[in-house]
Amino acid sequence: xxxxxxxxxxxxxxxxxxxxxxxxxxxxxxxxxxxxxxxxxxxxxxxxxxxxxxxxxxxxxxxxxxxxxxxxxxxxxxxxxxxxxxxxxxxxxxxxxxxxxxxxxxxxxxxxxxxxxxxxxxxxxxxxxxxxxxxxxxxxxxxxxxxxxxxxxxxxxxxxxxxxxxxxxxxxxxxxxxxxxxxxxxxxxxxxxxxxxxxxxxxxxxxxxxxxxxxxxxxxxxxxxxxxxxxxxxxxxxxxxxxxxxxxxxxxxxxxxxxxxxxxxxxxxxxxxxxxxxxxxxxxxxxxxxxxxxxxxxxxxxxxxxxxxx
Amino acid sequence: xxxxxxxxxxxxxxxxxxxxxxxxxxxxxxxxxxxxxxxxxxxxxxxxxxxxxxxxxxxxxxxxxxxxx
Numbered sequence: 001x002x003x004x005x006x007x008x009x010x011x012x013x014x015x016x017x018x019x020x021x022x023x024x025x026x027x028x029x030x031x032x033x034x035x036x037x038x039x040x041x042x043x044x045x046x047x048x049x050x051x052x053x054x055x056x057x058x059x060x061x062x063x064x065x066x067x068x069x070x071x072x073x074x075x076x077x078x079x080x081x082x083x084x085x086x087x088x089x090x091x092x093x094x095x096x097x098x099x100x101x102x103x104x105x106x107x108x109x110x111x112x113x114x115x116x117x118x119x120x121x122x123x124x125x126x127x128x129x130x131x132x133x134x135x136x137x138x139x140x141x142x143x144x145x146x147x148x149x150x151x152x153x154x155x156x157x158x159x160x161x162x163x164x165x166x167x168x169x170x171x172x173x174x175x176x177x178x179x180x181x182x183x184x185x186x187x188x189x190x191x192x193x194x195x196x197x198x199x200x201x202x203x204x205x206x207x208x209x210x211x212x213x214x215x216x217x218x219x220x221x222x223x224x225x226x227x228x229x230x231x232x233x234x235x236x237x238x239x240x241x242x243x244x245x246x247x248x249x250x251x252x253x254x255x256x257x258x259x260x261x262x263x264x265x266x267x268x269x270x271x272x273x274x275x276x277x278x279x280x281x282x283x284x285x286x287x288x289x290x291x292x293x294x295x296x297x298x299x300x301x302x303x304x305x306x307x308x309x310x
Numbered sequence: 311x312x313x314x315x316x317x318x319x320x321x322x323x324x325x326x327x328x329x330x331x332x333x334x335x336x337x338x339x340x341x342x343x344x345x346x347x348x349x350x351x352x353x354x355x356x357x358x359x360x361x362x363x364x365x366x367x368x369x370x371x372x373x374x375x376x377x378x379x
Contacts, residue, residue: 011355207373
C-alpha cells in the first residue's frame with residue numbers, strides 16, 4: 001500500500017477519501033481537515049484564547065496538539081471525575097502531555113473542589129453516570145472558560161461522536177436536540193463559544209494520529225460508559241461504514257449542509273426567561289442550577305467504591 | 311507453523327493466530343470491524359495489506375470510545 005500523495009509506503013488507509021497515507025502526509029491530512037472545519041464553520045479567529053477540554057483520551061489530546069501546531073493559543077482544562085483508576089491514569093496522560101510540551105493545563109477536581117465524584121454523584125442524584133458526568137463537564141467547562149478569560153472552549157468530538165448522536169436523535173426524532181447539533185454554539189451571556197474542530201475526522205483517524213505523533217493516551221474505555229446506547233450506535237454506523245465507506249461523513253456533514261437549518265434553534269431566544277443561579281450565579285431555568293442541585297445531593301453521600309477499572 | 315501473538319483490549323488478553331496471515335484476513339478471522347480498530351506493531355501502525363509473520367507480536371487497539379455527552 002503506497003501513500004496517495006508521495007508513493008512512499010503507507011501506514012493507514014482512509015477509505016471514505018479513497019486514500020492511503022504515509023505518516024507525514026497523514027498528519028498533514030488531519031491538519032487540513034481540522035483547518036477546513038475551523039474555517040468553514042467560523043470556529044476560531046487568530047488571537048483568540050482557546051481552552052481545550054482535555055480528558056486524557058485520544059481525541060482531546062490530538063485536538064490540543066493540532067491546534068497548537070496550527071498556531072492557536074490553546075491551554076488545556078482537565079476535569080478530575082473520580083472514576084477510580086481510570087481517572088487516575090487519564091489525568092496522568094493529560095499532565096504528561098502538557099508537561100512534555102510546555103503547555104498550560106488548568107485542573108479542576110470534582111472530589112477535591114466540590115466534594116463528590118461521578119459514581120457517587122450519579123447514585124445520589126439517581127442519574128445515569130454519563131448524565132451526571134456530562135452535566136458536571138458542561139457547567140465546569142463554562143465556568144473555567146469565563147473565569148480564565150478564554151474566548152472559546154474547544155472539545156474533541158469527532159465525526160463518529162456527532163454521527164452517533166445524530167443517529168440517536170433521528171431514531172427518536174428529538175427535534176429540540178437536532179437544532180443544537182451544530183459544531184459551533186455561539187457565546188451568550190454566561191456561556192462561552194463552544195466549538196468542535198474534529199467533526200470532519202473519524203475516530204480511527206484520531207487514534208492513528210496519536211500513534212503517529214507519539215501521543216500516549218488513555219486507551220481503556222470508561223467503565224461508566226461501557227455498554228451504553230451511544231457506543232451501540234457507533235458500532236451500528238461502523239457496520240454500515242465497512243461496506244459503504246463515506247456513509248458516516250455523508251450522514252452528518254450533509255445533515256449540517258441540508259437539514260440542520262430546518263431545526264434551527266434561536267440561541268438568543270433561549271436567553272429569554274433565564275434566571276441566575278442563587279448558589280453559583282450561572283444562567284439557569286430554575287432558582288438553583290442543575291449542577292448545584294447535583295452538588296447538594298452528592299456532597300455528604302456515602303462514596304461509591306469502584307472495583308478495578310482496568 | 312508458528313503463531314502471531316495478538317494483544318486485544320477491553321479486557322486485555324493475548325490470543326495466538328496461525329501465521330503468516332495478512333492484517334485484513336486476521337481482522338476477518340477475529341470478526342473485527344476494520345473501521346473500529348488499529349493494528350499496531352511496536353509503535354508503528356500496520357496497514358491492512360501487510361503479511362504478518364508467525365514471529366510477529368501485534369496489538370489490535372479499539373478506537374471507539376466515549377459516553378453520550
